[in-house]
Amino acid sequence: MKTYLIAQDLWGVIEGMEETPDQEKNNVAFNAWSKKNSMALHVIQISCGPNLFSVIIREISLAKIAWNTLAKKYTMLKTTYSGTDNNRNDSYVEYEDLYKAVRGGDWNAAKEFLERRPDALNAKITTLGKMALHIAVVAGQERIGEKLVERMSREDLEILDNFGDTALNEAAVRGEYRLVKCMLRKNESLVSIGSSTQTIPLVKAISYGQIETARCLYSVTPLEDLMPEKDHNGATLLSNAIYTRNLDIALHLVKRCPRLALSLGKDGNSTLLALASTPNAFPSGNPLVFWKQGIYNYYEDGNGMLHMAGMFTDSNMLNHISGAALQMQRELQWFKEIESIVHPKAKEAINKDGMTPRQLFTKTHKNLRKEGEQWMKDATTSCTVVGALIITIMFAATFTIPGGNKQNTGLPMFLNRKWFTLFILSDALSLFSSTTLVLMFLGILTSRYAEDDFLVTLPRKMIIGFSTLFFSIATMMIAFCAALSIMLNGQYWIVILIICLASVPVTLFIVSQFRLLLEIAISTYRANIFNKKMKPLF
Incomplete structure (x- = not known):
């Protein structure tokens, strides 16, 4: 059991290396410690079962005390194995x-x-x-x-x-x-x-x-030994397979007997409880059908399933997500998905601190929301400056066309040439797209940055803004190359050389920023964490 606790980064709670944080001074650290303590205590309890040991530790709420109590009891029993005369x-x-x-x-x-x-x-x-x-x-x-x-x-x-x-x-x-x-x-x-x-x-x-x-x-x-109508073994196996990250066993078991997803295991443990305790075991893109199955269950301190989903702790699962805004979006998605499958009464349930799940979410994610707001403002401010420069250049280029105008008619000198048509179209497209991106980013800068805005509204504006930014830069460079082709008529080797050189900064910018655009798009419009083909449980 010690090896398993070490592997799950829970041994520090047992060993006493992680002291209990002061809840009033650092609520986030306290919530993280409380979650680890609950998970470690749960592992100890399911390992013992409702026999002599679990009777001894049933009323204990601290994993460290439960472990030390069992250690003393084991020492007493060990003397029986060793052949002591007494x-x-x-x-x-x-x-x-x-x-x-x-x-x-x-x-x-x-x-x-x-x-x-x-x-x-x-x-x-x-x-x-x-x-x-x-x-x-x-x-x-x-x-x-x-x-x-x-x-x-x-x-x-x-x-x-x-x-x-x-x-x-x-x-x-x-x-x-x-x-x-x-x-x-x-x-x-x-x-x-x-x-x-x-x-x-x-x-x-x-x-x-x-x-x-x-x-x-x-x-x-045999499957008969795991059926829910026989006893708790099937449901307990399913929960423990999830806790120990043996998801292939869990999925195979649910496919063989879907009813197990709704069954309670030993000590009243449920599948949904196991899933909610291990969200980082399920990266996006791997939705599992049985996530929609489960029984509403309560943790310690009066925190229900939805309360636990609303807690924020520093987790490795967020490290791969770029920017605080997208991390906030991910946390909202997780909370919304859990909210969509629990009993309606769970949404208004109150914990011992008198807080509903949504109030707890707002409290624990306060700093992350501020960081997300600042991240978006920094990104949009830089892009707005670029967009404004493109507008200025493209607007001026409209009235300073290559070759000038005819004195008698005022029409462009190269009006009937194909390169001139390409120049005008590219200039207009660049001007219109850059105007759109500036309006989108101004909308982000003036946003109220409410929690729910991070879910879809703000990311959608970012997607439109970045897309039009890339398009406006590309069309600006096309307009530039078309103008050179008009001015250097017949000197195609110079034109080709300049086009190649002009494509370098465009390519570098798109490559450096396109990954962020792709992450935002995937995070916003990807398949949901849970399988939406399933009907709501309640």
Whole structure:
């Protein structure tokens, strides 16, 4: 479990390296810490299940305290495994040599004992009801475990310890991949035997982060064992597959049994809760159908699903998005999508601070909105200056045409030449497009910059502004080249050379800025995060 918590960047909460921030001084940091604490506590709880351990930590709200409490309890239980006299019943003393041999990896001694006492192969040799095979699994003695399985019958492998676990359950929890495969070769029905909480080996393996073992068990576990009408295993597997980023398993499972997306797992966990807790696992462009399925669920502090979607924390998922304005747009899109699928009452739900989800969103995104406003103003100011210069140049070029005008009629000297027609058309297009871009960017500069404006209104104006900017620059350069062609009649090698040189700054500008235009367009008009072919759940 520690390895999984480290991999998910949650170990700092357990170890105490991340101190609890003062909510009044730094609300954003406090929300980020609170979210990590909740996720770490959730991992600990689902790993324990509703047995002796979860009873002990059920009322604990801090992941660090829950971890330390379990550590103390485990130390007490460990003495039973180690053979301490105070925790051993005299009736188990006769198996002490076998226990030590198996735990120490001495197969010759274990084999000699079993030849003298064949009945010890399937006997419970500790106060916890563990067989020799259980001990081999716990001690990580794969070779001895395989030797024991060879000697045991199918029925022997189904024997439970005092916690209701088979040896396969123990192997699944500890990720003993080879022992799992060894036991399944002799008795495939072991995959359907759950613990005292009816948790089957597959769910135990993925809950403890033993992914390789979980994949092996998933390939042989019957679908009937995962159906929602049987028990919690299917729904729990689905949630844990999402938490552990095994999305191929999650998607395959939902395709096999869509009803699981609406089912509650162990301890009341839901699919939607798992999805809302891991938004960075689903980059745009990979919408999943079952995102529309889920049950409204509440977190600690009275924060519901929509409250959690409205919280802002510094996340790696935003680092690849250019500019604070587009980051704000992304946050709004995420909030709007969650809002569209939760129960209508969730939109007005109040947390312990008396805030609705929208009020919490506004509060936590206040700084990001200001940064987005400043980013847009800086970008549009620069582009407006460029557009104004193009307007000035193109307007002046209309009255200072190449070759001048005829004295008697006032008409252009080269009116009937093709290059002159190209010059006039390019000049007019550049003038009109640059005027449009200036108006668009002025509209952005004078905007009120409300939260919802970042969703579509402001990005749309940016798209129009940048597009017309590129077009006006391109047509301005065409007008310039056409004018040179008129003035240098017959000198085509000079004209071609100048056209090539003129295309360099245009190309450089478009290449440097086109990526931003493309990002804005994709972010604004791409497919939604959720699959819109699905009907609303409520």
